[in-house]
Amino acid sequence: MREISITSVDEGQRLDKYLAKFMPEAPKSFFYKMMRKKNIVLNGKKAAGMEKLAAGDVVKLFLADDTIDKFRGIAGAEKQYISKADTTSKKQRVKLDIIFEDEDILVVNKPVDMLSQKADKNDISLVEHITWYLESQKDNEDKEFQGFKPGICNRLDRNTSGLIVAGKSIKGLQSMNELFRERKLKKYYLCIVKGKITKFKRIDGYLTKNENHNTVTISDKMSEGAHRIITEYEPLGQGMFQDGYYTLLKVHLVTGKSHQIRAHLKSIGHPIIGDSKYGYKDVYKIFRKEFGLRHQLLHAWRLKLGNDEKVPEKYRDKVFEAALPDEFLNILKGIGIDNRDFCK
Structure with missing residues (x-):
């Protein structure tokens, strides 16, 4: 028994x-x-x-x-291999950059080159790292986390850094999933794009996904299988590099579709630097050569929760922010954008 x-x-x-x-x-x-x-x-x-x-x-x-x-x-x-497997997994663990934690949720700043969730059974994703972290914190293995497995409430591309919210309890997972699903919080990203942008703008369109190539296309007209998307952006600073203008943008993801920011900005002529899929090839080559950048420079920076009745009282009006990676900061400096005052 x-x-x-x-x-x-x-x-x-x-x-x-x-x-x-x-x-x-x-x-x-x-x-x-x-x-x-x-x-x-x-x-x-x-x-x-x-x-x-x-x-x-x-x-x-x-x-x-x-x-x-x-x-x-x-x-x-x-059973005899459990200890050996556990030892092996410990070698692959990373120290999580924890932004916030209580008994129900965990907010983590995910680094570049880490999957949010497994794509293959042998993958090690943020979910595994969160599970290992929580297992290391529990007092009694027979009492905690026996039936519950931590889960994440939002996902980021492998090479997008920034905020991910995870549920530590069923209550936390269910409530935060509902907030993301019903858009009871605001999601802000930071990115550097090609070109000079000087004004706030709200853009919309229709996104269609190509499942075979894992890409999306943006159109200004509705078509079969398309989803309406809305993106807002605000310039925080401009810089120049090798005779070209670049802009640091704060992007508000009003809707939330896969690759939305990357494809939407590309569709208006301002692709994110480092983006080999939606960016300009010449720009990609410049930043790879000069800064070693091999991925889109996109960071999930801020989450703002509202005071709606569906938001748990302890999280109402709460704001989570994730510090920029060193690589992002170095490139800002390299193209002449002062980042001291942009986080306002």
């Missing part, structure tokens, strides 16, 4: 969902069968699986330890 005490990390989710995360190798039918036979009970009573868990609830599994371990994916001979 194994007894699990539910903590605030897991409250709010259904019992059957929790069991599926706790024992991911078990078929769903197994849980319902065990609940019918009272081999799995909630607070000492028969359960159906649809019950919402609360902190302090107790789930008892009247199952053999071997059965539990098998369905958790650590059965038999695999």
Whole structure:
């Protein structure tokens, strides 16, 4: 028999969902069968699986330890390799740049060249690094994070740096996902673009994604499969480099589609420097040669939460900001843009 005490990390989710995360190798039918036979009970009573868990609830599994371990994916001979696998993973861990943390959410400044989520089963993404970080913080391995796996609420391209919000608890993950989905927060980015921009502007258009090539195109007319997009930008400074003008932009992502900022700015003749996919090839070559830049210089800089009733009270009017990477700062200096006052 194994007894699990539910903590605030897991409250709010259904019992059957929790069991599926706790024992991911078990078929769903197994849980319902065990609940019918009272081999799995909630607070000492028969359960159906649809019950919402609360902190302090107790789930008892009247199952053999071997059965539990098998369905958790650590059965038999695999156990002897756990320590070795853990040692290997530690070598790949990085220290997270944590902007904010409480019991429900974690806000991280993601570096360039890190996936937000796995694209392949062998990838190590920010999600894995967050999981390792939280595991290192927990006091008791048998009490915390047994059924809950941390998840992120927004994603950035591999070579875009900046703010990502993760849920440390079901409550935190669900509430922040809803805020992103319903646009109850404002997302601001910083980037350097080709050309001289002197005025604030709001632009809109229609974005169509080419799934085969992982690219998007922008049009001023609606077409089948297109999504309307809105982007606002404001110049924060101009500089010159090799006889060309460049502008530091603060971009407000009003809508949120994949590659929106990169493609939208390219469509108006101001592509982001370092962007090999949507940028100008000659500009890309200049910044690669002079600064070693090999990716788009785009940084998810600021998140501003509103005071809407759907925003948890403790986060209302809260602002998160992520410092610019050194590479970004060095290029600003190199093209003559003073960054001391731009973060206003």
